[in-house]
Structures are given as structure tokens and as C-alpha cells.
Amino acid sequence: MALTIFLIMIVLLLLGFPMMIPLIVATFVGFIMMFGDISKMEFMVQQMMAGIRPASLIAVPMFILAADIMTRGHSANRLIDMVMKFVGHIKGGLAVSTAAACTLFGAVSGSTQATVVAVGSPLRPRMLKAGYKDSFVLALIINASDIAFLIPPSIGMIIYGVISSTSIAELFIAGIGPGLLLLVLFSAYSMVYAAVKGVPTEPKASWGERLSAVRSAVWPLGFPVIIVGGIYGGVFSPTEAAAACVLYAIILEFVVFRSLQPADIYLIAKSTGLITAVVFILVGAGAAFSWVISFAQVPQQILAAVGVADMGPKGVLAVISVAFFIGCMFVDPIVVILILVPIFAPVVNAVGLDPVLVGTIITLQVAIGSATPPFGCDIFTAIAIFKRPYVEVIRGIFPFTVILLLVSVSLIFFPQIALFLRDLAFR
Amino acid sequence: MDDTKGSNPHASSLPGVLGAIDSAVSRLESVLLAVGVLLMALNTVANVIGRFVLQYSLFFSEELNRILIILITFAGISYAARQGRHIRMSAVYDALPPPARKGLMILIAWITAMAMFALCYFSIGYILKVASSGRVLPALQVPVYWIFLWVPVGFFMTGLQYLLTAIKNLVEDNIYLSTQVLEGYDDDELEV
Numbered sequence: 273m274a275l276t277i278f279l280i281m282i283v284l285l286l287l288g289f290p291m292m293i294p295l296i297v298a299t300f301v302g303f304i305m306m307f308g309d310i311s312k313m314e315f316m317v318q319q320m321m322a323g324i325r326p327a328s329l330i331a332v333p334m335f336i337l338a339a340d341i342m343t344r345g346h347s348a349n350r351l352i353d354m355v356m357k358f359v360g361h362i363k364g365g366l367a368v369s370t371a372a373a374c375t376l377f378g379a380v381s382g383s384t385q386a387t388v389v390a391v392g393s394p395l396r397p398r399m400l401k402a403g404y405k406d407s408f409v410l411a412l413i414i415n416a417s418d419i420a421f422l423i424p425p426s427i428g429m430i431i432y433g434v435i436s437s438t439s440i441a442e443l444f445i446a447g448i449g450p451g452l453l454l455l456v457l458f459s460a461y462s463m464v465y466a467a468v469k470g471v472p473t474e475p476k477a478s479w480g481e482r483l484s485a486v487r488s489a490v491w492p493l494g495f496p497v498i499i500v501g502g503i504y505g506g507v508f509s510p511t512e513a514a515a516a517c518v519l520y521a522i523i524l525e526f527v528v529f530r531s532l533q534p535a536d537i538y539l540i541a542k543s544t545g546l547i548t549a550v551v552f553i554l555v556g557a558g559a560a561f562s563w564v565i566s567f568a569q570v571p572q573q574i575l576a577a578v579g580v581a582d583m584g585p586k587g588v589l590a591v592i593s594v595a596f597f598i599g600c601m602f603v604d605p606i607v608v609i610l611i612l613v614p615i616f617a618p619v620v621n622a623v624g625l626d627p628v629l630v631g632t633i634i635t636l637q638v639a640i641g642s643a644t645p646p647f648g649c650d651i652f653t654a655i656a657i658f659k660r661p662y663v664e665v666i667r668g669i670f671p672f673t674v675i676l677l678l679v680s681v682s683l684i685f686f687p688q689i690a691l692f693l694r695d696l697a698f699r
Numbered sequence: 700m701d702d703t704k705g706s707n708p709h710a711s712s713l714p715g716v717l718g719a720i721d722s723a724v725s726r727l728e729s730v731l732l733a734v735g736v737l738l739m740a741l742n743t744v745a746n747v748i749g750r751f752v753l754q755y756s757l758f759f760s761e762e763l764n765r766i767l768i769i770l771i772t773f774a775g776i777s778y779a780a781r782q783g784r785h786i787r788m789s790a791v792y793d794a795l796p797p798p799a800r801k802g803l804m805i806l807i808a809w810i811t812a813m814a815m816f817a818l819c820y821f822s823i824g825y826i827l828k829v830a831s832s833g834r835v836l837p838a839l840q841v842p843v844y845w846i847f848l849w850v851p852v853g854f855f856m857t858g859l860q861y862l863l864t865a866i867k868n869l870v871e872d873n874i875y876l877s878t879q880v881l882e883g884y885d886d887d888e889l890e891v
Contacts, residue, residue, distance in 0.1 A: 285788055286788065286791050287791065287792065287803060287806075287807065288787050288788060288789045288790075288791060288792030288793075288803065288807060289787060289807050289810070289811065290780075290785035290786065290787050290807075290811055291785070291786045291787055291788070292776075292785065293807075293810065293811050293814055296814050296818065297810075297814060300814070300817070310821075313817075313821040313824065314821050314822070314824035314825035314828055316818075316821060317818065317821050317822040317824075317825040317850070318825055321769070321825075321847065321850075324768055324769065324772060325765060327761050327764065327765075329768070330739065330743060330764050330768065333736060333739060333768070333771070334739075334740065334743060337736060337740055508747075511743065512743075512746075512747045512750075514743070515740070515743040515744045515746070515747045516744075516747055518740050518743070518744060519744045519747075537737070538733050538737075539733075541732070541733040541734075541736040541737045541740075542729055542732050542733040542736070544736050545731075545732030545733060545735055545736040545771050545774075545775050546732060546775050546778060546779055546782070546784060548736070548768075548771055548772070548775060549732070549771055549772045549773075549774070549775020549776050549778070549779055550775065550776070550779050550784060550785055550786055552768065552771070552772040552775075553772055553775075553776045554786070556772070602788065603788050604786050604788070607786075646790065647788060647790045652790075
């Protein structure tokens with residue numbers, strides 16, 4: 273049964289069906305194989321409804337809405353400007369600024385695609401003009417934007433938290449360490465790259481300019497304060513933090529910056545609703561799928577076949593890392609999380625792994641896989657936004673993949689990279 | 700914004716009265732999406748303000764959001780189907796020559812339509828089951844089955860869109876990703 277279901281799913285995915293269909297058809301087949309007919313099918317609908325029911329999922333549309341408002345407003349440019357004034361003058365300064373601005377915008381929006389658009393679009397022409405090669409620029413933008421997966425708010429983490437019953441607040445805090453480590457390593461690589469290629473540096477900004485840039489970025493910097501501070505301080509639940517972000521984004525872009533007109537909110541809400549629907553039908557279908565495979569004990573069969581039980585905690589983490597990395601090279605991260613998390617759930621419990629650590633490692637793998645050829649989804653975002661051919665977009669990615677893999681191995685052997693801040697905040 | 704360019708985003712490919720109904724449903728879906736998200740934001744924000752400023756949570760907040768998320772999801776899947784916005788892994792598909800792509804697209808649209816119609820049928824069964832249980836939402840005191848009423852409609856409209864896409868690909872020369880979107884031309888869209 274497991275084999276049939278997964279074969280169907282993989283074939284439908286690769287053929288280019290809308291991603292809900294492989295999940296739905298696999299669930300159909302699972303039901304029919306289990307019950308012999310379609311008499312229990314309303315149970316499938318019940319599981320789909322149960323899947324989109326958890327109140328903490330409301331954080332997803334709220335963060336998307338806040339990000340949607342900000343991507344169309346002025347927040348990103350002000351953040352970019354501030355970062356540039358501080359690090360623009362060092363060797364590889366533009367590239368380091370890009371990485372830092374992506375991280376900061378990730379702390380504001382939680383969406384990699386929004387980060388590619390909001391930070392990548394304005395910075396790519398400047399980097400090209402400064403003499404960076406486009407293959408490097410594209411790879412940097414894609415990979416640095418993926419830091420947004422790890423830096424709170426993170427939509428992938430919310431979905432992982434809901435389906436694995438793990439604290440979303442703890443996941444958010446645990447993502448900060450690895451996210452910042454990536455930023456440091458990407459910056460280091462950028463500096464080396466710029467030094468080797470002899471890219472000229474930018475003029476140094478005066479402290480007066482820096483001060484005024486900070487002043488104009490002070491409003492957008494309120495987002496990380498609300499999200500991280502609010503959750504860290506135990507003031508907000510993630511959903512409340514998301515709501516606070518929406519309110520803050522509306523005040524910022526509509527009242528303070530006046531970058532958007534009141535009528536814009538209708539179109540923004542519609543676009544948010546569309547994205548939400550596309551994600552939530554997957555979450556619902558994923559819940560029905562995970563119910564049917566758990567009921568049929570498929571995870572246990574697969575895990576036994578892989579022999580994962582004898583590998584010990586580090587071995588299990590390694591297997592999970594590889595599975596998610598490979599999965600995300602091919603399909604959308606949310607789908608991978610929906611399919612694989614329930615499969616690994618029994619073994620994570622059995623070897624007593626910290627689900628927050630597992631969630632952080634999964635999120636990191638998702639970030640790597642999404643930026644890795646052949647089919648990482650952020651590669652296609654970049655192709656769509658920058659209108660560059662596939663080959664050019666992926667040419668410069670390899671060094672970044674090496675850095676990312678380095679960090680994932682470190683995370684398995686030094687879990688404190690992720691858990692240090694979590695323990696500080698919650699233990 | 701995404702669908703204001705081009706001619707009429709709500710235009711239907713069905714003839715006559717059916718077409719008028721279809722484009723009215725499209726309009727309704729887009730209003731449900733926008734108003735649903737705005738209400739959800741208002742509700743969630745009001746709840747936070749209530750809790751922190753007035754020390755008082757809205758007793759119905761969670762139930763209202765549960766209703767809204769179902770409405771948004773099931774109005775949205777059909778709207779996304781119209782606009783060709785459902786996430787898919789199209790790398791293999793894109794590498795095929797046009798005649799193969801056309802055939803594959805017909806197959807994809809046809810199977811997707813059948814799956815959606817099946818789910819529409821099953822969700823009616825589910826609603827009947829919930830209705831016969833007589834459960835009500837504790838805070839709002841409305842029957843629970845009410846909140847699912849849009850579910851079969853959403854599945855049906857989505858199925859219809861895919862069915863129309865299959866037919867449109869059969870009768871016309873171009874390759875259509877959805878009833879509204881021609882393949883390959885609209886590449887500035889993205890899912891965030």
C-alpha cells in the first residue's frame with residue numbers, strides 16, 4: 273500500500289498536476305485500499321476540515337497580509353538604505369548589505385518570495401553596476417532570501433508547529449541562531465568573492481548619514497521588536513504577534529509613510545486571500561493524507577524498511593535532513609513538510625529528539641532544498657522575477673549550497689546553535 | 700496588481716446565461732476573498748487589542764476566524780483555478796514539446812476536475828452527517844454545518860474551472876493553463 277500511494281503521488285507531482293491533486297488522489301487510493309469502497313469518503317472531507325481548523329494557523333494569512341502590505345510599501349527600501357550606510361563601504365559591502373537586508377526583511381515578512389521581490393529587485397541592478405557577476409548576484413539573492421525561512425516569522429515553521437504539535441513560539445526563537453550563522457557565513461563568502469574578483473568598494477557613509485538612515489528605518493525595525501520581542505517576552509502568541517504586525521503594517525504604510533492608498537487594501541487583501549487559499553487547501557489535503565497513512569501504519573513500515581530505529585538520535589536527524597533536502601529540491605516546501613513530518617513523527621518520538629530542534633533542522637533543509645537545482649522553488653521565483661534563464665540562475669549556487677550543508681551538519685552536532693536562545697527564553 | 704490588467708478578470712468562457720452565472724460567481728469569490736481576509740484581520744486585531752487594552756477577549760473571535768478561513772480557502776481555490784495560480788511543479792511539463800504539453804494539460808485538467816467533483820460529492824455527505832448530529836458552535840450558537848456550506852460550492856466551481864480548461868484546450872489551438880490564462884505569457888506572477 274505504501275508503495276502504491278507514493279508512486280502515484282510522485283508520478284502526479286512530476287507530471288505537473290496542481291500540488292493538491294497528488295495529495296488528494298493518494299488519499300483517495302489510500303481510503304479505497306483500506307475500506308474497500310468509497311463509503312467512508314466523507315471522513316476524508318472531515319480530516320481536511322480538521323486540518324485547517326487549528327487557531328494557530330490564522331497566523332499564516334496574517335503574516336502574509338502584513339508582508340503583502342510591506343512589499344508594496346516603503347519598508348524594504350528603508351531597511352536596505354540603513355544596512356548600506358553601515359556596511360556598504362567594506363570589501364564586498366554591497367553583497368554583504370544584500371545578505372543583511374534579506375535577513376532583516378525576513379524578520380519583517382517571513383516569506384522568501386516576498387524577500388526576493390522586495391530586496392532582490394532594487395539591489396540586483398546596483399550590484400551589477402558595481403561589477404558583480406549576475407550568476408553570483410542571483411545565487412546570493414536566492415540563498416540570502418532563504419534565511420527568511422529561519423528568521424521569525426516563518427510560515428513553514430507555523431505549519432510544522434501545527435502538524436507536529438510543537439510550540440511555534442519556541443520554533444521561532446530557535447530559528448534565529450542558525451539564521452544569523454548563515455548571514456555571517458554568506459557575508460564572509462561575499463567578502464572573499466569581492467576581494468578575489470576585485471570588485472570596487474562603495475564610498476563610506478558619514479555618521480550623520482547613518483543616523484538619518486537609522487531614523488528613517490526605525491519604523492520598519494519595529495516588526496522584529498513586535499515579533500521576536502513580543503514572543504520572547506511572552507507577551508504575544510504567534511497569532512497575536514501576526515495580528516499586531518498587520519495593524520503595524522497598516523499604520524506604517526497607510527498613515528506614516530502614506531505609500532499606499534486606502535483603496536489598495538482591498539486588492540492586497542484579495543491577493544493575500546488567494547495565496548492563503550492555495551496554501552490552506554494543501555494543508556487540508558495534507559492532513560487527510562497524513563491521517564490515512566498514519567491509520568494504515570505506513571510511517572512505521574517505511575521507517576522499519578530504512579532501519580532508522582537503530583541509528584540513534586544523530587542518525588535519525590541525518591536521515592530527516594537528507595529526506596527534506598531531497599524533497600525540497602523537487603517540490604514546494606509546504607508540501608514536503610505536510611507529507612514528511614507525519615512520516616517521521618513516530619521515530620522522532622521514539623528516540624526522544626527535541627521536536628523544536630527537529631523543526632529547526634527541517635526548516636534549514638527546506639531553505640537549502642528550495643535554492644538547490646534541479647527544481648528548488650526559489651530558483652523559479654528568481655527566473656520569473658528577474659527574467660533570466662535557468663542555467664544562469666543556478667550557475668553561482670554551488671558555494672552557497674556548501675555553506676548551507678556545513679551549517680546543517682553543525683546543527684546536528686551542535687544543537688545549541690538553535691537551542692541556546694530557546695533555552696534562554698523558555699527554560 | 701495581479702488580475703486587474705488584461706480585459707475582464709471575471710469573464711467567463713461559458714455561453715449565455717451560464718456565462719453570466721459563472722462571471723457572477725467569479726465576482727462573488729473575489730469579494731469573499733478580500734472581505735474574508737479583511738474581516739479576519741479586523742477580528743484578530745480587535746481580539747488582541749481587547750485582550751491587552753481592555754483585558755477582555757472577544758468570546759466569538761476563534762469561531763469567527765474558523766468560519767472565515769473555510770470561506771477564504773474554498774472561495775480561493777476556485778478563484779486560483781480561474782487564474783491558473785495553483786502551485787505546481789512544472790519543470791518536466793515545461794520541457795515537453797507543445798503537442799505533448801497540450802495533451803498533458805488536458806489530462807491534468809480532466810483528472811483535477813474529476814477529483815474536485817468527487818470531493819464536492821463527499822463534502823455534501825459530510826455536511827449531511829454534521830447537520831444530522833445537530834451540533835452548534837458554542838459561542839455563536841449557529842449550527843456547525845452552516846460553516847461548511849461553501850465547501851461543496853468551492854469544490855464544484857474549482858472542478859468546473861478545470862473541466863472548462865480541458866475543453867478549452869480541446870477546441871482551441873493555444874495551450875491554456877486555466878480558463879483565464881494562456882500558457883507562457885503571464886510570467887510576472889508569483890506566490891508569496
